[in-house]
Structures are given as structure tokens and as C-alpha cells.
Amino acid sequence: MRTTLVALFAGLTLACTTAAPTVAPSPYADTLVATASGDGTFAQLSELDRVTRANGGNRATGEPGYDAAVDHVVAVLQKAGWRVTTPEFTLGDRRYRNVVAQSATGAPDRVVMAGAHLDSVPEGPGINDNGSGVATLLEIATRMGGSPPVAGAVRLAFWGAEEIDFEGSQGYVDALAPAEREAIDLYLNVDMTASPNPGYFVQGRGDDLAARLTALGAVPDRLDFDGTSDYAPFVDAGIPSAGLLAGDAEEKSADQAERWGGTAGEVFDRCYHTACDDLDNIDRTALDRFTDAVAGSLAALSTG
Numbered sequence: 001m002r003t004t005l006v007a008l009f010a011g012l013t014l015a016c017t018t019a020a021p022t023v024a025p026s027p028y029a030d031t032l033v034a035t036a037s038g039d040g041t042f043a044q045l046s047e048l049d050r051v052t053r054a055n056g057g058n059r060a061t062g063e064p065g066y067d068a069a070v071d072h073v074v075a076v077l078q079k080a081g082w083r084v085t086t087p088e089f090t091l092g093d094r095r096y097r098n099v100v101a102q103s104a105t106g107a108p109d110r111v112v113m114a115g116a117h118l119d120s121v122p123e124g125p126g127i128n129d130n131g132s133g134v135a136t137l138l139e140i141a142t143r144m145g146g147s148p149p150v151a152g153a154v155r156l157a158f159w160g161a162e163e164i165d166f167e168g169s170q171g172y173v174d175a176l177a178p179a180e181r182e183a184i185d186l187y188l189n190v191d192m193t194a195s196p197n198p199g200y201f202v203q204g205r206g207d208d209l210a211a212r213l214t215a216l217g218a219v220p221d222r223l224d225f226d227g228t229s230d231y232a233p234f235v236d237a238g239i240p241s242a243g244l245l246a247g248d249a250e251e252k253s254a255d256q257a258e259r260w261g262g263t264a265g266e267v268f269d270r271c272y273h274t275a276c277d278d279l280d281n282i283d284r285t286a287l288d289r290f291t292d293a294v295a296g297s298l299a300a301l302s303t304g
């Protein structure tokens with residue numbers, strides 16, 4: 001995630017005017033939310049941390065940790081029964097792999113998609129940014145299995161080079177034919193879901209997400225897109241998109257602290273883009289809430 005301060009607070013004004021959306025009933029969403037959990041996500045995150053540490057201590061694109069993480073994510077998804085591909089993108093004079101998994105079930109012309117960047121900055125293991133987003137999708141993928149009872153196909157993506165200039169997600173969108181872009185009903189971006197002084201932010205077409213977070217006890221702030229994560233290539237291509245995040249280098253306001261807990265006047269993630277973004281830099285309540293909100297939304301939107 002790369003953020004601009006002005007855009008973040010400008011988007012906040014939206015929060016006060018809209019009525020709280022309600023959670024649409026979905027039996028499959030209820031089932032999936034009952035099985036997916038923050039503990040399961042933390043177990044996935046611990047595995048990703050182990051792979052990262054065993055391969056240089058970061059997952060920067062071009063470093064061995066990124067390639068090892070790609071192989072790890074592919075193995076987790078294949079074990080859960082997903083159809084996995086590793087479409088490549090170009091960065092400099094080299095080619096790198098994204099990871100894309102699609103359910104065997106559901107109509108391929110009405111896709112609900114979620115993506116999280118797998119790379120980190122070179123400075124550290126990137127456990128909150130964005131191991132938490134990757135682990136959230138891996139937990140959900142494991143609980144869903146590759147053949148869930150859905151009407152629209154579910155697609156999960158793990159991007160490279162977000163921390164450079166989104167070359168992974170941009171390369172993916174550029175390679176889509178017009179009909180393939182049309183087939184994506186929603187792209188949901190998941191970038192940082194466990195900041196230690198957590199915030200709850202929803203961007204774009206996130207009414208269902210916002211309703212689920214509200215029902216889980218955290219009324220989110222609604223933000224405009226500001227071009228600082230992998231939703232940008234999708235938004236630019238006119239694909240309906242949403243995003244969620246727990247906050248990075250900005251300070252939590254007094255009003256936010258009152259609603260979400262944590263410390264006013266302190267940044268959401270004190271270890272953002274540094275060596276201390278490790279397993280101790282994770283808020284377990286936020287991780288659990290975001291896991292349930294994303295699981296519920298993916299299930300509800302792909303069965304609705």
C-alpha cells in the first residue's frame with residue numbers, strides 16, 4: 001500500500017451522510033463465516049512468515065522470498081482444490097509470476113474476484129503489509145474449497161510488484177480481453193487487514209462489506225479510491241471495484257478511537273514498511289473481523 005494523506009481524509013467526509021447498509025441474507029455466507037476465522041488466517045500468516053524468513057526475510061519482487069512465496073501460495077491453493085495458474089508480468093528486463101486461482105464451480109461470465117499483493121518492501125517481512133491480506137484470502141480459499149456452491153465463479157489473485165508500481169495487477173488487467181473484463185462483476189482489493197492500532201476503511205462498491213463490518217462491531221469509514229493499491233488498474237479499466245484496509249502511516253483520530261478502540265493520535269501501523277512489520281505487528285481482532293467480512297461478501301456476492 002502507498003497512501004496520500006489528503007485523499008484519505010477527503011474521502012472520510014462521505015461517512016457521515018449515508019445510512020448504515022444492512023447485511024443481505026445468504027445461507028452460504030453464514031456457513032462460510034462460521035468456518036473461516038481469524039485464528040485460521042493467523043495460522044496461514046505464520047506459515048507465510050516462515051517461508052519469508054527461510055528465503056531472505058522479505059518478499060520484495062526480484063528477491064528469492066517472493067518466488068518462494070509464489071510456490072507456497074500455489075501449493076496451498078492446489079491442496080484446497082483450486083484451479084491455479086501463474087500468469088506472468090514484466091518488470092524491468094525480467095518476468096515474474098502472479099498467482100490466480102478460480103473455482104471449478106460458478107458461471108465463468110459472472111466472476112467475483114478478490115486480490116491481495118504478495119510482495120513486500122525490501123526492508124522487512126511485510127506481515128501486516130500485506131501478509132495479512134494474503135493470509136485472509138488463503139484462509140477463505142481453504143474453507144471454501146475449489147468447488148463451492150456458487151452461481152458466479154470465484155477468482156482469487158496474489159499480485160507481485162505492488163510496492164513498486166502495481167506491475168503485477170496492471171499486467172494482469174492489460175492482458176484481459178474486453179469480454180474477460182466484462183465478466184468480472186466485482187474486484188475486491190484486500191491490502192492490510194491487521195494494523196496494530198487498527199482502522200476499518202471501505203472503498204468503492206463496498207456496501208456489503210461495510211454492512212458486515214458494522215454487524216461485526218466496527219462501523220467503517222468509507223473512502224474514495226486514491227490510486228495507492230492494486231484496485232487502480234481495475235478501476236482504470238472500468239471494472240466495478242471495492243477495497244478494504246486497516247490503515248497505515250496516518251494517525252487515528254479521537255472519533256475513530258472512540259468507535260474502533262486503540263489509541264487516538266497514534267498511527268494505525270507503527271511498523272509500516274519497516275523491519276518490525278512482523279508477527280508481533282498484528283491485531284488479532286481486526287484480522288478476525290476482516291476475515292469474516294471478506295468471506296461473507298465473497299460468498300454472498302457469488303451466490304446472489
Ligand SMILES: [Zn+2]
Nearest residue numbers: 001129130191
Ligand atoms: Zn500493501
